[in-house]
Amino acid sequence: MDTHSRPQLTDEQIAALGDELDELRGRVIMDLGERDADYIRRIIKLQRALELSGRGLLFAGFLPPAWVGGTAALALSKILDNMEIGHNVMHGQYDWMKDPGLESQRFEWDTACPGDQWRHSHNYVHHTHTNVLGKDRDIGYGVLRMSEEQRWRRRDLGNPLYATLLAAFFQWGVALHDLEVERIEAGEIEWSDKREILQAIWRKGRRQVLKDYVVFPALAGPGAPFVLAGNLTANLTRNLWSFMIIFCGHFPAGVEEFSEDEVADETRGGWYLRQMLGSANLTGGKLFHLLSGNLSHQIEHHLFPDIPAHRYAEIATEVRAICERYGLPYNSGPLHQQFGSVVKKICRLALPSRDRAPAAAAGTSFAPEPDPAGRGRGPDVAVVA
Amino acid sequence: MTASSAPPAQRRLGTRLLRSRFVDLLLGPHGVDRYLEVVRPTATVSDARGEVIDVCRQTPRSATVTVRANAAWTGFRAGQFVRIGLEIDGVRRTRTYSPAGSEYAGRDALELTVTAHPEGLVSRHIVAALEPGTVVHLGAAQGEFVLPRPRPRRLALISGGSGITPVMAMLRTLCDEGHDQEIVFLHHARRPEDWLYEDEVRALARRHPRLRVVYRATRGPDAGPRLTPESLRDVLAVGPEAWVAVCGPPALLAGARSAWSELGGSRDHLLAETFTTPPLAPAGAAAAAGTLHFRRSDRRSPIATGTLLEQAEAAGLSPDFGCRMGICHTCTCRKAAGAVRNLRTGEVSSEEDEDIQLCVSVPAGDVALEL
Numbered sequence A: 001m002d003t004h005s006r007p008q009l010t011d012e013q014i015a016a017l018g019d020e021l022d023e024l025r026g027r028v029i030m031d032l033g034e035r036d037a038d039y040i041r042r043i044i045k046l047q048r049a050l051e052l053s054g055r056g057l058l059f060a061g062f063l064p065p066a067w068v069g070g071t072a073a074l075a076l077s078k079i080l081d082n083m084e085i086g087h088n089v090m091h092g093q094y095d096w097m098k099d100p101g102l103e104s105q106r107f108e109w110d111t112a113c114p115g116d117q118w119r120h121s122h123n124y125v126h127h128t129h130t131n132v133l134g135k136d137r138d139i140g141y142g143v144l145r146m147s148e149e150q151r152w153r154r155r156d157l158g159n160p161l162y163a164t165l166l167a168a169f170f171q172w173g174v175a176l177h178d179l180e181v182e183r184i185e186a187g188e189i190e191w192s193d194k195r196e197i198l199q200a201i202w203r204k205g206r207r208q209v210l211k212d213y214v215v216f217p218a219l220a221g222p223g224a225p226f227v228l229a230g231n232l233t234a235n236l237t238r239n240l241w242s243f244m245i246i247f248c249g250h251f252p253a254g255v256e257e258f259s260e261d262e263v264a265d266e267t268r269g270g271w272y273l274r275q276m277l278g279s280a281n282l283t284g285g286k287l288f289h290l291l292s293g294n295l296s297h298q299i300e301h302h303l304f305p306d307i308p309a310h311r312y313a314e315i316a317t318e319v320r321a322i323c324e325r326y327g328l329p330y331n332s333g334p335l336h337q338q339f340g341s342v343v344k345k346i347c348r349l350a351l352p353s354r355d356r357a358p359a360a361a362a363g364t365s366f367a368p369e370p371d372p373a374g375r376g377r378g379p380d381v382a383v384v385a
Numbered sequence B: 001m002t003a004s005s006a007p008p009a010q011r012r013l014g015t016r017l018l019r020s021r022f023v024d025l026l027l028g029p030h031g032v033d034r035y036l037e038v039v040r041p042t043a044t045v046s047d048a049r050g051e052v053i054d055v056c057r058q059t060p061r062s063a064t065v066t067v068r069a070n071a072a073w074t075g076f077r078a079g080q081f082v083r084i085g086l087e088i089d090g091v092r093r094t095r096t097y098s099p100a101g102s103e104y105a106g107r108d109a110l111e112l113t114v115t116a117h118p119e120g121l122v123s124r125h126i127v128a129a130l131e132p133g134t135v136v137h138l139g140a141a142q143g144e145f146v147l148p149r150p151r152p153r154r155l156a157l158i159s160g161g162s163g164i165t166p167v168m169a170m171l172r173t174l175c176d177e178g179h180d181q182e183i184v185f186l187h188h189a190r191r192p193e194d195w196l197y198e199d200e201v202r203a204l205a206r207r208h209p210r211l212r213v214v215y216r217a218t219r220g221p222d223a224g225p226r227l228t229p230e231s232l233r234d235v236l237a238v239g240p241e242a243w244v245a246v247c248g249p250p251a252l253l254a255g256a257r258s259a260w261s262e263l264g265g266s267r268d269h270l271l272a273e274t275f276t277t278p279p280l281a282p283a284g285a286a287a288a289a290g291t292l293h294f295r296r297s298d299r300r301s302p303i304a305t306g307t308l309l310e311q312a313e314a315a316g317l318s319p320d321f322g323c324r325m326g327i328c329h330t331c332t333c334r335k336a337a338g339a340v341r342n343l344r345t346g347e348v349s350s351e352e353d354e355d356i357q358l359c360v361s362v363p364a365g366d367v368a369l370e371l
Helices: A011-031 A036-061 A064-090 A114-126 A152-167 A170-179 A181-185 A193-220 A221-250 A268-277 A286-291 A295-303 A309-325 A335-348 B009-018 B021-026 B033-041 B121-129 B161-176 B198-207 B228-237 B251-262 B308-314
Strands: A281-283 A331-334 B047-056 B062-069 B081-086 B093-099 B110-115 B134-136 B154-160 B182-189 B211-217 B241-247 B270-274 B291-294 B297-300 B332-342 B353-358 B363-367
Touching: A011 A268, A011 A309, A011 B297, A036 A193, A036 A221, A036 A309, A036 B033, A064 A114, A064 B198, A114 A170, A114 A193, A152 A170, A152 A221, A152 A335, A170 A181, A170 A193, A170 A221, A193 A221, A193 B021, A221 A295, A221 A335, A268 A295, A281 A295, A286 A295, A295 A309, A295 B021, A331 A335, B062 B121, B062 B161, B081 B121, B093 B121, B110 B121, B110 B161, B154 B161, B154 B251, B154 B291, B161 B182, B161 B198, B161 B241, B161 B251, B161 B270, B182 B198, B182 B228, B198 B211, B228 B251, B241 B251, B291 B308, B308 B363
Parallel strands: A281 A331, B154 B182, B154 B241, B182 B211, B241 B270, B291 B363
Antiparallel strands: B047 B062, B047 B134, B062 B110, B081 B093, B081 B134, B291 B297, B332 B353, B332 B363
16 A cells, blocks of 8 residues: 555544543553563563673673673663663653652663653653654654655755664664754754753763773773673664664654644544554564564554553554554554665655645645555555545 | 661671662662662662561451561661551552561561551551561651650550550560669550550560559440540659650540640650541542642642642642643652542542652642642
């Protein structure tokens, strides 16, 4: 399926959709308990074990199997720490446990970005204004051109290069996100407005760098180069992986964008609808879902960002059924397909947009791009209606 | 403070290393306790925790729990209270209890006696289902309900119901100190089957000739006199040297206060502690009446309509907020006390010191916020 027009729902339908999703959320919230607490503690235990064994093995990093094993364990540990634990805990998914170690507003994660800044740029800005051009700063992170609606500039020719660099240094890209460099560049704000943000990034980033690239290597004495290389590789692996997963959440073909005007008087049901149309899922096995921090269930995550993420798989069938009932797409596909379509988009948008159909120019900006190259390989967008 | 033997020098050095900034950097950003607890929940060096090692039931409605606290717990003085956190169905519930043991009993024998309250989620769980091996989270001991030094030469320890625990701690502490002055231990409970620690207190009295023990039932056929000036004078010669420590429901405290002043006791020599359970507002209540207390800015305003976020803003505060629809948790705020209703779930929650989302919460009675 290459093109479709956005499903038109009446206000009553949108309200009913909101009620159904609220009811589903309420049911899960009522059911939260020991099972969920045990789950997150089990994952934390696994992460800690991977981290300690990874660091330990890297001290014997002069032996190739120890280096490979240690690096892999540390990379997995960081992926779990950032995605299934950090991202989800900071969303408030486990606040109901009242465990001070899992409080959303005080949690810190093993990456350069300070938790407070992430909570602002991600939990508030991105999750409230999902896919609203000009408001959701996750559309291109202020660096990439990710939408036809973003005016093409000559420097966008570097889109694929910037994307590659962002992927490789993703933890730093995320750390600098709340600086809003593009607004500083546009003269809307000054560097001095961001002094506190910069100081916090410096404090957090310095500790992360010291730990991974100075102190742990130094502790290994003559083995320092092996530890340094292992830590660099683990961080790089985590960066590439999280970039891939995150970019598959909102940029595959078929995901819709919105204008500020469209969401001006949005109701709760309208917000739910936008989350559904603006997110895409990844299919895969249990391990894949875990390593994606269950962001493979991006649609469920955007509908219910503060429900424990391991519940998303359980409610996915119901969410999908709701989509079908309202004639809404449920954008889902395997990683290679979804990421392939993201890569294509990044490359295509490096070039100025071709003349668009008058209808598109008139404002149906959310109609997905005609994608001749991707014909027949589009995502599994189920539209029943 | 507890008189438990100091850990060996080696262990102290190990603890100091684990708490050092160096280890904090290596195990950052989570910190050393988040790793130690994975090995053993009570192995933490900064978080005070303990393990339940014994549960016995003295009376049908109570449980006496012995906890072995870890080295991070700094002990208590007899009469003080401690916040105890206990996980029930995945949720950590925190309640305040006064230890009943001697302050010299040490970390291995922190004793709590909990009486099941008919509406009490935690107390009922402790009485009905708590098992050895359970991990509890311990707060630092607090409260000014403690005996003076030098110890009073004439002392009445008066309690009602579960209020017996802090005065029991005082009695045991005095006995451990070899205190041999006049003490009267006067306990009130509904019926004889609810009397706590009776055997032990009477056994102590056999060893301490100047300890007098009176247990009184307040209901049923055996009901004795309530606390009146006469009933107090019968057991204690009140004079300038006399002290009284009383713990129990508000009515008992009121009785003790008036009896004490009537008999000419020194006001400075009356130590009192009470406990009340906050009234729960009905879930369906419309606009509740009461006061919002913004503790950090030290402001109060009567409850109006709207969410707590809106009411805080109307009171001239500017709390952090984001989506204003319950999604982003930016406005999450510590509620010190009071009941609030979550507009999204309809749930009313009255726990102390819990985080709530201001933008989707409305007050269901007096609320104190850390704003």
